[in-house]
Amino acid sequence: MDQLSALEDQSIYIFREAFNKIDKLAMLWSIGKDSNVMLWLARKAFFGHVPFPVVHVDTSYKIPEMITFRDRMAREWGLEMVLGQNRAALDDGMGPQRGRITCCTALKTDGLKAVLAEQGYTAVIAGIRRDEDGTRAKERVFSPRGLNAEWDFRDQPPEFWDQFKTTFPPGTSLRVHPILHWTELDVWKYIRRENIPVVDLYFAKNGKRYRSLGCAPCTAPTESTATTVDEIITELERTRTSERSGRAQDKVSEDAFERLRAGGYM
Amino acid sequence: MNAIVGLSQTELRLPIVIVGHVDHGKSTLVGRLLNDTGSLPEGKVEALREMSRRRGMPFEWSFVMDALQAERDQGITIDTTQVRFRTAVRPYVIIDAPGHKEFLKNMITGAASAEAALLVIDVQEGALEQSRRHAYLLHLLGVRQVAVVINKMDMCDFSAERYQAVSDGILGYLSEIGVTPSAVVPVSARHGNNVVERCRHMAWYTGPTVTEALDAFTAAKSLAHRPLRLPVQDVYKLDERRIIAGRVESGHLKIGDTLTFLPGGRTATIASLESWNEPTPRTEAVAGQSIGITLDQPIFVERGHVASLAEHRPVETHTLRVHLFWLGHEPLTVGRRYTLKVATAEHDVTVQAIERVIDVEDLSNHNGDRVERNGVGEVVLHSRSAMVVDDFVAVARTGRAVIVDGYDVVGGCIIQQPKADEMPARNLIATGHTVTADERAWVNGHLGGVLWFTGLSGAGKSTMAMALERELFRKGIQVYALDGDGIRQGLNADLGFSPDDRTENIRRVAQVGRLFAEAGVIVVTALISPTRADRAVARRIGGRHFHEIHISADLAVCEARDTKGLYRKARAGLIPEFTGVSAPYEPPLTPELTLHTGGQTVEDCLAELVAYVERTLIRPARQGGSGANTGEP
Ligand SMILES: Nc1nc2c(ncn2[C@@H]2O[C@H](COP(=O)(O)OP(=O)(O)OP(=O)(O)O)[C@@H](O)[C@H]2O)c(=O)[nH]1
Ligand SMILES: [Mg+2]
Numbered sequence: 001m002d003q004l005s006a007l008e009d010q011s012i013y014i015f016r017e018a019f020n021k022i023d024k025l026a027m028l029w030s031i032g033k034d035s036n037v038m039l040w041l042a043r044k045a046f047f048g049h050v051p052f053p054v055v056h057v058d059t060s061y062k063i064p065e066m067i068t069f070r071d072r073m074a075r076e077w078g079l080e081m082v083l084g085q086n087r088a089a090l091d092d093g094m095g096p097q098r099g100r101i102t103c104c105t106a107l108k109t110d111g112l113k114a115v116l117a118e119q120g121y122t123a124v125i126a127g128i129r130r131d132e133d134g135t136r137a138k139e140r141v142f143s144p145r146g147l148n149a150e151w152d153f154r155d156q157p158p159e160f161w162d163q164f165k166t167t168f169p170p171g172t173s174l175r176v177h178p179i180l181h182w183t184e185l186d187v188w189k190y191i192r193r194e195n196i197p198v199v200d201l202y203f204a205k206n207g208k209r210y211r212s213l214g215c216a217p218c219t220a221p222t223e224s225t226a227t228t229v230d231e232i233i234t235e236l237e238r239t240r241t242s243e244r245s246g247r248a249q250d251k252v253s254e255d256a257f258e259r260l261r262a263g264g265y266m
Numbered sequence: 267m268n269a270i271v272g273l274s275q276t277e278l279r280l281p282i283v284i285v286g287h288v289d290h291g292k293s294t295l296v297g298r299l300l301n302d303t304g305s306l307p308e309g310k311v312e313a314l315r316e317m318s319r320r321r322g323m324p325f326e327w328s329f330v331m332d333a334l335q336a337e338r339d340q341g342i343t344i345d346t347t348q349v350r351f352r353t354a355v356r357p358y359v360i361i362d363a364p365g366h367k368e369f370l371k372n373m374i375t376g377a378a379s380a381e382a383a384l385l386v387i388d389v390q391e392g393a394l395e396q397s398r399r400h401a402y403l404l405h406l407l408g409v410r411q412v413a414v415v416i417n418k419m420d421m422c423d424f425s426a427e428r429y430q431a432v433s434d435g436i437l438g439y440l441s442e443i444g445v446t447p448s449a450v451v452p453v454s455a456r457h458g459n460n461v462v463e464r465c466r467h468m469a470w471y472t473g474p475t476v477t478e479a480l481d482a483f484t485a486a487k488s489l490a491h492r493p494l495r496l497p498v499q500d501v502y503k504l505d506e507r508r509i510i511a512g513r514v515e516s517g518h519l520k521i522g523d524t525l526t527f528l529p530g531g532r533t534a535t536i537a538s539l540e541s542w543n544e545p546t547p548r549t550e551a552v553a554g555q556s557i558g559i560t561l562d563q564p565i566f567v568e569r570g571h572v573a574s575l576a577e578h579r580p581v582e583t584h585t586l587r588v589h590l591f592w593l594g595h596e597p598l599t600v601g602r603r604y605t606l607k608v609a610t611a612e613h614d615v616t617v618q619a620i621e622r623v624i625d626v627e628d629l630s631n632h633n634g635d636r637v638e639r640n641g642v643g644e645v646v647l648h649s650r651s652a653m654v655v656d657d658f659v660a661v662a663r664t665g666r667a668v669i670v671d672g673y674d675v676v677g678g679c680i681i682q683q684p685k686a687d688e689m690p691a692r693n694l695i696a697t698g699h700t701v702t703a704d705e706r707a708w709v710n711g712h713l714g715g716v717l718w719f720t721g722l723s724g725a726g727k728s729t730m731a732m733a734l735e736r737e738l739f740r741k742g743i744q745v746y747a748l749d750g751d752g753i754r755q756g757l758n759a760d761l762g763f764s765p766d767d768r769t770e771n772i773r774r775v776a777q778v779g780r781l782f783a784e785a786g787v788i789v790v791t792a793l794i795s796p797t798r799a800d801r802a803v804a805r806r807i808g809g810r811h812f813h814e815i816h817i818s819a820d821l822a823v824c825e826a827r828d829t830k831g832l833y834r835k836a837r838a839g840l841i842p843e844f845t846g847v848s849a850p851y852e853p854p855l856t857p858e859l860t861l862h863t864g865g866q867t868v869e870d871c872l873a874e875l876v877a878y879v880e881r882t883l884i885r886p887a888r889q890g891g892s893g894a895n896t897g898e899p
Contacts, residue, residue, distance in 0.1 A: 001554055003277055003357075012556035013499070013513050020500045020569060045511075047504055047558060048542040130348050134333020138345040140375075153334060156345055158371035158593055158675050160378030163607045163668040165675065181359075183350055194543065242307040254317060255335045 004190050007182055008041065013162065014141055014178040015045040018125060019052070021166035022174070026082065027125040028112070028266065029054040031066045031073075032213040033198045034127035037187050038179060039077065040196050053080040055115055055124065059107040060090055061215035069199040084115025096217040101256060104218075109264045113149050116173065123174035126266045131183045132243055135258050143175045144168050149264035175266075184211075184243050185236045192229045203227050212243050279350065280485055281359040283380035283409070285373060285400040288365035290388040291417040293343050295455035296362045297327030299476065302462035305351035306330065327456065331362045344369055346376030355481040365396050370640045371593045374678065377404060382411035382483040384476070385436070385447070386455075389416050389428050393436045395627060401436075402626040402642065403591060405443050406680060408662055412440070413449045413479040420454040424467040442629055449479045489553035492516040493578035495656070495664050496525070497609035498571045502558070509540050509558040510567055515609065515663035517575075519559075520550035525573040527565065529582050529652035534561035570611035572654045572664060580656045580664055581684040584708045585618070586647045590637070590669070594676030597636040598645070598669075601740040605670040606647060608681075609663065613649040616742030618711065618884075620645050644682075648711035648742065655684050706786035710744050712884040714783035716776070716808045717790045717875075720801060720854060721817035722846050723832055724824035726863040726871070727792035730817055733872050734790055738879065744786055748775060750793040763843065769800050776804035783811035788883055796851045813882065815875075816857040819864040821846050858882075 001009075018025055027042070027050075029035045042050045056070060074081045086094070089106040096103045116124060130137040140156050142164035157165045168174060179187070191198060201210045201221075208221035209232075222245065226232040284292040297314075300306050310330070317338065318326045331347045332338055343364040350359055363376040377383065383404050387397055404412060414436055422428040429452045440447060451460055452471050459465035461476045474482060494517030502509045519525070524535045539548035540558035551557045561567075572580055592598050598617060606615045623634040623643040637643040658665030658680035669677040687708045707713050717734070719727040731747040738745040753775055754761070761767040772795055782789035795801050805812045824846065825833045836844035843849040854860075859878050861871045 001278070001552070003279065006278060006554060009513065009554055009556040016499050016511055016556070044542055045556070046502065047507075047509060047540055049504065131350060134331075134347070137333065137347045137349060154336060154344060156372070156375075158375050158678075160375050160678060161666055161668060163675065165673075167670070167673045169673055181348075240304075240306075240308040254320075258333070258335060 004186065004193060007179075007186055008044065008190070010181060011038075011041045011178040012045040014164075014176065015042055015125075017162075017164055017166070018123060018142075018176045018178075019046070021164075022123040022176075024120050024122045025052045025125070025176075026055045026116075026119065026121045026123075027052055028127070029056045029070070029079075029081070030127065030213070030266075031056065031062070031070045031199060032127075033187055033191060033202060034129065034179060036073070036196055036198055037182075037190055038125065038127045039073075039079075040190075040194060041178060043077075050077065050079055052125075053082045053119075055082045055084060055112075055119075055121075057084045057108055057111040057115065059111065059215050060085065061095070061107070061217055063201060063210075063213065063216045063219075065201055066199055066213060073197065082115065082119060084111050084118075086111040086114060096215075100218055101260060104260060104265065105263060107215075108266075109149075109260070112266075113264060116149070121173070123176055125176045125178060127179055128177055128266055129182050129184070129187075130180055133257055135261050136180075139177060139180055140165070141177050141180055142166060143177065145173045145175060145264065147171050149173065151262050151264065153258075153262065185233065188229060188233050188236060192233065202232065204231075211245075277357070278485065279357045279359045280382065280480075280483060281361060281380045282480060282483070283361040283363055283377040283383045283404075284386060285363050285377060285383055285404065286365055286386035286415075287388070287391070287394040287396040287400075288342065288367075290365060290386045290391070290397070291328075291455045292365060292386045293328035293331040293362050294326075295384070295386060295415065295417065295453070295461065295476070296349070296360055297330035298455050298458050298461050299360070300330055300349065300351055301327070302458055303351055303353060303477065305349075342366055345372045348376075353477050353481055356485070358480065363400075365400075367396055367399070367640060370399070373400065374403065374407070374591070374593070377409060378407050378678070380407075380409050381486045382413075382480075383409050384413050384415050384479070386415045386417050387432060387436060388418050389422050389432050389452070390418060392432045393439060397436065398439055399626045399640070401440060401445065402443055402629075405445055406589060406591060406642065407678075408658065408666075408680070410445075411483045412445055412447045413451060413483075414440075414447045415455075415476060416450060416452045417455050419452045419459065419465075419468065420457055424452070424454075424459075424465070426468075426470045429471070448482060449474050451476055451479055489516045489663070490518050492553070492661055493580075493656075494519055494523075494573070494575050495580065495609075495661055496557075496559075496573040497611070497664065498527075498567055498569050498573065499610050500569055501567060507540065507560055508564065509560060510573075511556075511558045512573075512610070513556045514551050514553050516553050516661050518550060518552040519575075523575065525561075526576050526579060527567055527571045527573050528580060528654040529571070530566075532565040532567070533576070534563040534565045536560075537562045570609075572609065572611075580654050580661070581686050582652050582654055583684050583687050584649055584652060584711060585687075586615075586649075586653065586655065586684055587621070587644065587682050588647060588667070588679035589644050589682055590642070590677050590679035592637045592639060592641050592643070592677045594671055594674070595639060596671070596676075597638045597641075598643075598677065599636045601742055603742065604676070606649065606653070606667050607670060608653060608655055608667040611654065613651050613653050615647040615649045615669075616711070618646040618648045618741065645679075650709050650711075652708075655681050657681060657683050703784065703786075710786045712743055712788065713882075713886065714744075714786045714811060715788050715813060715879075715883045716779035716783050716804075716811045717788065717813050717815055717879070718776075718779070718795070718801070718804055718808070719790065719792045719815050719817050720795045720857075722819065722821060722824045722851055723794055723844075724827045724829055725817045725819040726861075726868070727794075727817045729868065730861065730863070730871055730875065731790040731792040733868060734875050734879075737872060737876055738788060743788060743879075743884070745788045745790070746782060747790045747792065748779065748782075750775075750791070753778075753793075769803070772800040772804055773807070776807040779804075780808050780811060783808065788879065794845050794851070796845045796849065798852045798854070801854065813859070813878075814854050814857040815878075816854045816860040818853070818860050818862050823864040
């Protein structure tokens with residue numbers, strides 16, 4: 001058995017556990033490569049079906065190509081899409097000029113909390129990975145969230161032998177992380193093996209490409225000449241810069257990302 | 267795909283956990299390992315320097331792993347972290363575990379998925395409490411490959427003598443728990459000596475460096491050739507297909523194999539392997555694969571069932587003996603109920619006995635009625651539903667379980683030589699029901715029975731009956747006390763105290779007792795039942811269920827107690843034919859048990875009663891040391 005198949009089997013197992021154990025389950029769809037790999041894995045787990053809705057939190061600042069791609073995929077794959085947006089904050093003029101962390105919290109975290117509450121989801125599947133950042137490296141596969149969606153990283157439940165925490169007090173919720181154990185390189189190798197569609201922004205144009213996709217004002221493309229999946233893989237095998245290096249909100253201070261995540265960010 | 271042949275495990279990431287006592291340098295070692303193998307991203311070292319400077323510390327390699335602010339500020343690891351890196355030989359997942367005992371649950375979280383471990387020990391301190399506890403837990407978790415790292419050699423001038431002394435200490439402990447480390451490497455994690463680069467100051471050491479020790483570990487053994495275990499995770503009805511989904515935890519299967527599903531033992535043949543977007547349809551599957559199958563027959567299958575091949579089935583049982591580690595804030599105690607999760611099954615279990623509590627410091631065994639937080643012990647668990655399990659050593663995936671209390675995981679355990687339920691030898695009479703007495707006994711974890719208390723008024727029958735009912739109930743046993751006074755007000759309200767009515771009273775209670783016993787309940791009756799003839803009738807009715815227990819106290823003692831004031835009335839002639847005063851009491855000649863309530867405390871009597879019930883009804887076939895219902899086949 002090769003590494004990619006081992007990763008895939010483990011992810012399928014997690015998807016099936018979540019689907020069996022959780023009544024109101026949804027998947028977060030950021031439209032990035034990781035979300036698309038997750039959708040693909042869900043279809044593997046459920047024999048071509050995606051048996052839960054996909055939630056997209058629209059900050060209104062997404063790069064336009066992402067929205068076009070989202071709507072095309074939703075149609076082609078027959079997804080039940082649920083859109084969330086923090087309208088009140090946007091009407092009030094929320095944007096990165098108010099501070100990147102403030103903006104991220106309002107438009108993404110609060111936007112997410114609102115749509116989860118509105119729809120009554122008790123667990124959401126999110127495509128975070130341990131290799132992205134030091135706090136994500138400490139995550140659980142089934143990660144409980146408090147009454148206000150906050151993450152108590154100082155006291156996480158034990159999780160071993162693939163026996164996940166699937167019961168939790170009323171009012172609290174879960175995040176499920178089926179690709180926590182994957183790396184960026186694994187994701188691209190799997191995209192190559194399975195031929196999974198991804199948005200064009202990942203491929204280099206004029207010497208730059210996006211390594212990680214977020215909102216336009218806070219996501220910068222990185223230097224690259226990789227125009228195909230193969231070239232991206234070769235590039236990643238050599239690089240020593242980190243994936244989220246193009247994400248401005250992480251760099252506001254040493255603990256900026258930790259605080260974002262403690263507050264309920266993915 | 268030819269799954270059976272293509273089993274190379276060498277490119278798979280080998281998960282390694284780093285364990286040891288708090289502050290002995292685990293995170294520092296990992297940080298250094300990543301740095302010295304060129305695995306840190308660009309700019310990381312500068313960032314670490316800045317973080318250390320801001321906190322007024324010398325350069326801290328542990329900050330690579332200790333990403334949380336609280337961890338950096340306190341200089342301690344709180345939660346486990348996983349990072350990937352590779353050597354020239356193979357890729358690894360490195361799992362850094364916290365050493366502080368407060369975070370043992372996080373250490374377990376990290377260690378449970380490891381194939382091998384590095385046990386880090388500070389040369390200045392030697393093996394301390396958590397060094398031993400971690401070593402013990404590694405062994406319990408089934409992590410058999412261990413290398414010891416003696417750290418901070420820079421603090422003792424790289425002394426070979428200090429190294430030898432600490433090394434001897436830990437080797438002694440490890441050998442007692444059956445662990446032989448592959449190497450004992452002296453290092454300075456902070457300065458990178460013997461981590462990747464060999465150290466000039468320790469020319470006396472000729473063994474492997476840390477990376478060499480890692481590369482010498484062997485990859486996880488494939489489970490493809492072990493007995494087949496496919497725990498059912500879910501059943502999907504999709505597009506006319508009924509797909510049984512699950513992960514092959516051990517062994518392999520192919521289309522055409524006949525599967526046996528336990529519990530129950532229904533069989534069917536694999537008609538197809540279902541999948542989506544595979545280049546060629548699957549025809550077989552091996553351990554580790556998450557699959558979907560369809561069967562040739564529509565047999566009833568649900569989550570929690572385990573499919574196997576007929577010749578190598580798992581064990582179906584209601585009672586398990588397990589070796590467990592406890593993480594709950596509340597201690598584990600006898601009689602408590604928990605949920606046991608084995609593979610995809612869940613069972614309500616009761617702690618039937620704590621066989622020993624183990625002190626991991628000196629490995630001594632103790633008797634005890636509780637296993638405390640972070641403690642280790644051997645206990646007997648009983649479930650009302652049939653559990654399908656294996657011996658941990660034979661099939662680890664179905665030989666281990668986690669214990670859940672309410673919403674929380676509070677422990678983990680490995681199953682030791684489970685034995686199938688045995689027909690209790692004394693219980694062979696068919697009842698004519700579809701549910702046999704034996705089946706009831708397996709589910710309840712004990713036989714039904716009638717404990718017939720007899721004795722003078724005031725001897726303590728009701729007191730003992732109620733105390734026994736409470737105590738057995740606490741142990742999770744189906745028990746009910748039938749008190750003479752209560753019966754006389756209800757079922758036998760039509761009866762008086764004439765000799766005939768007294769006989770009829772006893773006959774009816776004996777019949778009710780027998781029904782209870784056949785329904786699987788232990789019933790305790792508390793009637794004076796003064797005559798041998800009446801009790802002989804009760805014994806005939808109760809048959810093999812009947813246990814005559816003499817609650818014995820001298821008349822003088824009973825009369826002095828006179829709890830209900832009856833003796834006083836009887837002496838005054840107000841109660842005719844009062845046993846002991848105006849009517850005879852015929853003590854049993856050969857009771858199963860006699861309790862002398864005059865000379866013994868209630869607690870002592872109770873202990874004697876409980877021991878009797880354990881011996882006769884709970885573990886009648888018990889063989890020295892092993893669990894319930896484990897008589898010789
Ligand atoms: N002198 C010296 N100090 C070291 C060495 N290795 C680690 N240290 C120091 O020991 C302290 C504890 O190191 P950590 O790596 O945080 O220890 P740990 O085992 O990860 O601790 P926990 O995870 O909290 O259990 C830090 O201040 C390190 O700098 C070494 O080889 N030599
Ligand atoms: Mg540490």
